[in-house]
Amino acid sequence: MGGELPRLHTPTTTTTTATTAKLKRENHLKTKHDTAFSKWKILIGASDWVDYEAKKEGAERYRVSNLPKVCSPGLYEIGVAVCLSGSGRDLETERIVVVYLGQADNVRSRLQEYGRTGSHLVHGFGLFKDIFSTGFPIVYRWAAMKSKSDAERTESELLERFDYAWNKIGNNARRPNDVLSKIEKISSRNYKIPKIMKMLQSLGEQKVGIQIQAEKLSIGNKPKPSYEENLSLFDRVFKFSRSQPRLVSTTNSEDLNQTQVCGVISSDGTSCSNPPVKGRKRCSNHKGRRLNSVVFINSKNSSRKHNVVVHDKVEVSSVCGVILLDGSPCTRSPFPGRKRCEEHKGMRIINQIMSKSSILKSVTDSVHHCGVNLGDGKCCEKQPVKGRKRCEQHKGMRVR
Structure with a gap:
């Protein structure tokens, strides 16, 4: 009867904030917060607890020497090192399974609790014991923070981005089986990848997560990676040096009371002992001349003793070099612009039997x-x- 048609109710789309899926921490080797953390160190070896309970000589319950040297608030990550020995010398980032993130007002004390009893990760869960049964150690790394509140805030930000297998806060449940599966997968790689191959493989990998700001401690206690760890792959592979060899004295500079002199060999075979012009290596009479020896005189008693230091490589062309009748080379300085002295100008060295090393030896002997x-x-x-x-x-x- 002419009534209005019923309205079609179209479903209204509710705007929801798309939450980014969390990244499983154990599946990512390179993160943006790596540079804020210290190097990985062993906290508890696979057999440390057993050896300590058995009172074995030298056994300790946990690696006290590897704890942070300072007491500071901060973050810490706990992982499992799938390494070949318990010494900690062969810890490789690609063979570490990161399983837990925590924070504390005193990271050193907190790690001591894990070392002594395993804290909550052992009581009721036995997570450490499952790892020790595989024969691998528990490792840690840490980053200092200004305060506990900063540590809590940073921890919350990281847990929003990453799913740590042993963390319960923000996760549905712990994932110990995923950790054991990851360990088994890594340990099945019996071969060792060369370092150059590791660097090439990491070239295509991108860092994930978020950057965090760590507190810089005093020198010696700063938990930052070494310079080599912060080098990019390009810097590591393509690292060139433009440095050249230098003549370095093995004597302490404070005890070396010597003054450099001109040192140019004159026609009579003696060396010029005049001081060099300021900013130059030669005196005003010999400026621009080459030198076949470096001469130092004792500044305390310059008239008594001359100390002559000859370069490993003496330029034979800086002396005349013509072979004399007695078989020795002429040690006079060449005439300016020539290779020979005034007496032997135009002459050639025809005695090819005498090598340059022999000429060098003769020149050196003539100075002494x-x-x-x-x-x-x-x-x-x-x-x-x-x-x-x-x-x-x-x-x-x-x-x-």
Whole structure:
């Protein structure tokens, strides 16, 4: 009868906040909060509790030496290290199953509770004992926080993003069987992956989760990873060094009371003892000249003793080098712009039997002369007797 048609009730869509599915922590090796945590360390070895109860010599209930060195509020992660030994030296991130996240006003004391009794993770659950039966240790790492409230807030943020298998807060139930399955899967890999392969494999992996802000402790107690751990893969693989070898003295610089001098070898075979021009290596007379030795003089008594230090590689071209009648090379300095001295200009070294090393030895030997003061202001330039510091004429005499 002309009545109105009934209205069709269309279902109204209710706007709901899409919650991101939690990530199972044991399935992710690289997280954004890694850099805030310390290195992994063993808390309890697989047989530590048994050995301690049996009163074995040297046995301890937990690794006291591995505890944090300071008492500070913070976060801690507990994991299972699927390692080959209980020493802790072969802890590898890819073989650690992270199972629990916690916070405490004093992380050191809290970890001690786990070490002594296992705390709530043992009482009523026996989670530690299941792990020890596999033969693997319990490990931990931690991050310091400013206060307990900061630790609680950060813990809550991480638990909203990750599902830790042993945590109950925010989860439906604990997942101990998932942990054992993960351990079995990792331990079945009998082969060891080379480091370069690990780095290449991690190239495509992206860090997941959230970044957290850790408290920086004083030097020596800062629970941050080492510099090598913070290097990116590119920095590790493509690391070049532009440093060059340097001549380094093995003597303490405070005890070395020596002054560098010009050192250019003059035509008479003696070295120039004038001080270098400021900012240069040579004196004003020899600026721009090459040097075949580095000469230092004792600043306390420069007239008595000359200490000559010869480079490992002497440039033979910095001396004339023409072979003389006695078989030794000419040690005079070359004429400016030439390879030979004034006397031998234009001559070639035709004696090819003598090698550069032999010439070098002769040049070095010529620098180490007798050195005894002859009284007229000159020093004896004769060759020392083999095995001695002085020539035959002056053997036993001191340099005055």
